[in-house]
Amino acid sequence: MAMMNKTMNMLEGLVRQGSLHWVFGSRTSFDEEFEEMGQSPSGRRKWMSELSPAANVIVGRCSRLLDISMDELRQNFDMEASDSIKHPSRYARNFLEYCCFRALALSVQVIGHLSDKSFRRLTFDMMLAWEAPGAASQPILKIDAESTVGGEAFSRIAPAIPTIADVVTSTHLFDVLTDSTGGRLSFSVYEKYLAGLERAIKKMKTQSESSLLSSLRLPRGERILDVDGTVTTQPVLEHVGMSTWPGRLTLTDHALYFEPLRVVSYDKAKTYDLSDDLRQGVKPALTGPWGTRLFDKAVLYKSISLPEPVIMEFPELTGHSRRDYWLAIILEILFAHKFVRKFQIEGVEREEALSKAVLGILRVQAIHDMNFSMPVRWETLLMFNLTDQLPGGDLILETLASMSDSLEFDRANKPAAASGIYSISALAMLSNLGVGFGSGSLVDNGTRLLVGELVVGEMTALERAVSDSKNSFKKVELAQATVDGVKVEGIDTNLAVMKELLFPLMELGKYLLFLASWDEPLKSLAFCSVITYVICRGWIGYAIALLLLFIAIFMLLTRCCSQGRPVDEMKVIVPPPMNTMEQLLAVQNAISQVEELVQDGNIALLKMRALLLAVFPQATEKLALALVVMALFLAFVPTKFIILTTFLEMFTRYLPMRKASTERWMRRLREWWFIIPAAPVILERTNKEDKKRR
Structure with missing residues (x-):
């Protein structure tokens, strides 16, 4: 005192x-x-x-x-x-x-x-x-006026206001806001962000009430999140097959709408539903004139309701930031509806989940308007996008779903707390902002000292799931950094690295072939005797277990002996550098070799088809007889003896007393294979004229 x-x-x-x-x-x-x-x-x-x-x-x-x-x-x-x-x-x-x-x-x-x-x-x-x-x-x-805020404080206070941030993406949002200020958030940047957020909300309200978009006819009470293609200098191009149309693209909380542009007006809108289970797929795509794939500036949408995929192109002079933004917000709505369907969320809780996605898109729009010099990964600022990429993101979604269930139970069974601390929902926030969803309402609820997705003095289950996921993601990033560090350019260099990595296995294979050749009979006899004894005693499982145990002991001993010391770098002799023409020739040779392998594979499959369809009856009869013998052998002979017979037959092929007969049988087998004809194939060319006339 x-x-x-x-x-x-x-x-x-x-x-x-x-x-x-x-x-x-x-x-x-x-x-x-x-x-x-x-x-x-x-x-x-x-x-x-x-x-x-x-x-x-x-x-x-x-x-x-x-x-x-x-x-x-x-x-x-x-x-x-x-x-x-x-x-x-x-x-x-x-x-x-x-x-x-x-x-x-x-x-x-x-x-x-x-x-x-x-x-x-x-x-x-x-x-x-x-x-x-x-x-x-x-x-x-x-x-004072120059005081700044750290990430931990921002991630604790900001998510208490669902409009400003959420628990899942708050760290990434803070990183974007402080990219140019050394990891500390100033009030001027924070205020600029809130002003941008306010403008985004007003823009959404204006678009939803605009008479220019009244032709869309949104029967589900949808809210318009963004519109693009209204400026003639920045059109949106829809590609279907070989046809291309400019038009206006609109994203709502349920669907995409594309209105083809006519002379003075827009045609009836095409609807691409994001809410129903139509096995939709949305991904980046390449476009170009006359069907060429040159420019990475488009989004591909496909579903079982469409005969072929639709490509939306967002032309711009440099980069593909416009496409990246639209790809992120389209996926956010798609993932939000997948979340709702997966966990069978209905009623007010469904509107709450969609409201989280909408608020995330509004925050992205606010960041987009701030025009940061560095490129922004929009998907990291959107909850459902981020959980799709984070390790353990499925656990975050499960936690969100369980929180929805618990809130529903609390509203039905618990009165409001006398303290006045209530759960601030995303849906309630949008209602307060004048852009409410649906007809449902969310009753304020008191559970512990809860506000939004936060609890005073504690970590909620959602925060713990996000924290665990971020810790795992850091490990993934560190591992990916090592992967990026060892990537090399050039086919010849990559082959040299692969050859060095596979060197121990190649040497082991060479030694086994050396033993099987019986060039040194004593070594081959010793190896054959040991393996035969192991098979006869039924110790194959024990031998494999012993091998795995040996590898594990080797790894543990290596870890103990090299603890704290850097890993020895593998040295690779780099092939002589090649000029452009030599590189093109190397690529051409590699493609030719791959083509030959594919051809040989197709020929083998066609010959097997011919055998199955009895195109060459004599060969089919012999193969059928061989299969019957093999079936009887497998059915009545114990597995141990099958393995032993197979090993001895393969390993003793080149014994001096068997070498001549082995070569003779191999020659007969090749001759038999060569006389088998390939099954016929008819190549049909697709006619693209129908697509061109669309």
């Missing part, structure tokens, strides 16, 4: 002297609020000694927003929180989260809150205070 009183007296003296510049730098809103707290008659009662100055200011703001005193906030927290959350080492941050989440749950219910500058500043200051919540943070704390 004496230490606390001494601290309070010191802070009050600093307030009276206006000496807070050593804490806050130049005067900010923090300075004024902090001085107001100290000068208030009840300032000592408002001040919480466990919190840092910044945290005290934020708690004061939250108390005014909630119209409840700081003392009452603290009493409610102490009453509702578990002992682990109230542990002294975590008390300051958990209490700050409690106050922030309660204030945010109320603030986001106000229409137009994103445009409110005080709301933007409040959420950013919450992140600043979260980084230094305790009184022990006071000496190192400095908050």
Whole structure:
């Protein structure tokens, strides 16, 4: 108590002297609020000694927003929180989260809150205070106009507002926002992002209400997410077969619509459904004039409802960023509906899942409008896109589905919590923004100290699943970096590397062939005797197990002996460099060799077809007789003796006493194979004139 009183007296003296510049730098809103707290008659009662100055200011703001005193906030927290959350080492941050989440749950219910500058500043200051919540943070704390926020604080506070971020993609969103600022988020960039998000929301509302798009006739109450192709200098081209049409492309939360452009208007829209189970596929595609595949600027859509795939091209002078953006948002809607179908989500929970996808697309549009210099991987900012790529992404989706089930149960069985902390749903957020979905409504629900997909002082199941997935993804990235580092250019160089890697197996194969040739009878006899004894005793399984055990022991010993030391690099002798003409000839030779292998394979298959269809009756009769003998042998002879007979027959072929007969039988077998005719084949050329006339 004496230490606390001494601290309070010191802070009050600093307030009276206006000496807070050593804490806050130049005067900010923090300075004024902090001085107001100290000068208030009840300032000592408002001040919480466990919190840092910044945290005290934020708690004061939250108390005014909630119209409840700081003392009452603290009493409610102490009453509702578990002992682990109230542990002294975590008390300051958990209490700050409690106050922030309660204030945010109320603030986001106000229409137009994103445009409110005080709301933007409040959420950013919450992140600043979260980084230094305790009184022990006071000496190192400095908050001014240049203060920045770290990724952990952003990922904790921002997802509490579903419009701004979500748990799954918040880390990637932060990385994009801080790409040019050294991994720290400034308020100017944060405010610019929120302004872009507000514009994206207004744009979606305007497009959904626009008379220009009334011809689409959206019977399912769909919301228009984006439109492209309205500017003549940036058309969208639809390719079906050999025909190409410019037009306008519209994406809703259920489907793609393409309206072919006529002379002065648009033709009736073609619908490409993304919501039904039509085995749809969406992927990047190449396009070009007269069916050539030259430009990587298109999206291919296929489904069982279409006779052939449809390609949407997004022409641009350089790069393919326009296509990448559309590919990402189309896939997000497709994956969202797959998620709904897979887990049989219905009703309000279905609209909630689609709302998450819509909010993700709005965030992507906000980032897109900020015109970052570095290319952005849009799929990492979209929840369902990202879970499709992350290792363990299926577990994240399972957690999301189970959370939907639990929320439905809670709404049916639990009353709202007295504390005022509610689950902020994506659907409710869109409704507050004036772009609600469907006719369902989401009743606010109190479960523990929950807000959105976050719980005060704890990691939710979703956060744990995302954390595990990201840790696995880091390992994948490290492994992929090693893969990229060992990739080499040139066919000859790659063949040299492969030859070096396969060298031990090649040497082993050569040695086995050497033993089978009986050039050194003693070695061959010893090997043959050992293998024969193993087969006769029925020890084949034990021999394979012993081999696997030997490999495992070798790996463990290598790990123990080389722990902490870098792996020895494999040395490969690089072939002499080739000029362009030599490289083309090498490619041509490789293609010719592959073509010969394919031809030989086809001939073998056609000869087998001829044998099966009795094109050459004599050969068919001999093969049928051989198959009958083999069938009887397999049916009545024990497996052990079959293996032994096969091994001895193959390994003793080149014994001095058998060599002549082996060569004679091999020659007869080749002659028999050569006299078998190939089954006839008729090649039909497809007529493309029908496609050209479309």
